[in-house]
Amino acid sequence: MRMRKKKQAPDINYLDLIPERMESLRWHRDFRERVILEVENTGLFNRIAQKVFGKPRFTKVHLDEFGSFLWPLIDGEKTVETLAQLVKNDFGEKAEPLYPRIVKYFQMLENCHFIAFINRTDH
Secondary structure (H helix, E strand, O other): OOOOOOOOOOOOOHHHOOEEEOOOOEEEEOOOOOEEEEEEOOOHHHHHHHHHHOOOOEEEEEOOHHHHHHHHHOOOOOOHHHHHHHHHHHHHHHHOOHHHHHHHHHHHHHHOOOEEEOOOOOO
């Protein structure tokens, strides 16, 4: 029996990618200067849940200290590496381990469709 070789995803250097916030996403700061993202619950099932069960139209996502620092800096021009350096300059040792942490953060933002990488070529 011959085993198939798994197709491997191309290596991505996240530090070279340029994130851009999704325009449809609303956000604001709370009294502690933390960023709150407002994600609209769309679709048929969400509309039914809103009418029948009183579910909210928007889900609020509260970012932590690092996320609240980074979110306003995501402008579609700065690379992840540039943003990481800004975090390092502002938070110092508190941000370590910087690169694995920031790459994971941007992967999560992308998976939630809060950002897109405008120069990503593997899609």
